[in-house]
Amino acid sequence: MKSFNMVFLLLTALFVSGCTSVKLVNLANEPIPINSAQSIEQAILKGCKAKGWTPIKADSNTIDAYITVRSHKAHVRISYNEHFYNINYVDSTNLDYNYGEIHRNYNKWVYKLAASIQQQLSSSR
Template identity: 40%
Template sequence: MPYLLRITLIALALLGTVSCTNKPLLNPDRTLHASIHSDRAQMQQAIVKTLVARGWTVQKITPQLVQAQITVREQYHAEIDIPYSADHYRIQYRDSSGLDYKDGKIHKNYIRWVRLLDKGIVRELKDDQNERTAKQLSEAALIKP
């Protein structure tokens, strides 16, 4: 294979690899399944607990919004807003550095972090629901003669 063709193919392969690191921005918008019953305080607790467990720093908490940020290896930094209600939340991108945000695309690490947060919040709410159900069942069993 001629030298120039080989160099061109290698350059194209490297360019393709570099462009694959940026993915469309992800803003999970989740309405809870009817089987998961929570109030606003439980939703807030699940969000904050998941953020802390995943290494995010909670910046601000209000009855409708949680703001958080994460810095990884002093190189990657992301900030998010999570507006929420008793049965709904949305993880929204606010700002970043080192994650190459441009034209609605961002580094794949951010996408992974947000997906893990989304799954963690749902898992936390399900676990809380299961604990409350188990407690109610055990209390009902204790009341019966």
Template identity: 35%
Template sequence: MTYLLRATLIALALLSTVACSSKRLLTPDRTLPVTLKTDRAQMQQAIVKTLVARQWTVQQITPNRVQAQITVRGQYHAEIDIPYSADHYRIQYRDSRGLDYKDGKIHKNYIRWVRLLDKGILRELKDHQNELTARQLSESALATPQ
């Protein structure tokens, strides 16, 4: 009897471990604060730069959408669409293989990849804004007679 109980407990532990690797699908839907001024071209550039830096392959770029995919270790594959405007973007799931997508849940690695993309895009936009501000301050300091 103890062998059967032990085997049942091990099976339950394994099942709970597998269940924990799937999380609810994450779809970041980000509207930029008014303090972060950008245009459509800057938004597109921030998205593409972040995708490339995170080793995603950009498949298609249109004036209001970027499509990308990533394959990790030849086994995990995800595809996303990123519709955007000058002050908004959304990272949408399109398709995947090896990430166990089912009923709105997906492997936690996909969630991590999307969070990193979201943070990276925001960082790129903020860095661009800071660079513009620094350039404007520098130019105004040079233009002001001492």
């Protein structure tokens, strides 16, 4: 009986440690500092590139950004105006997206992207 309990606990621990999915995060209404000397678009493009994202201008206030890490890929859409920007999930490969849940690294990448954009916006004053 003890060996059965030990095997059960070991298998449970392996299963729980293997869970890497978390709720997908979209960032909405991230503030843009007032009096930014650099254009918002240029700050977003530089922020993307600084974190390894490939930005592509989609239209006047939208940038699609892509990142590839080994076999994992993510695509986000960054929309912006003079006051705020948003980062929204579009698509991914090998990040186990399933009904609003995704591999935890995706959210880390998005938070780092947002921090990089904020840094570019703040340093451009």
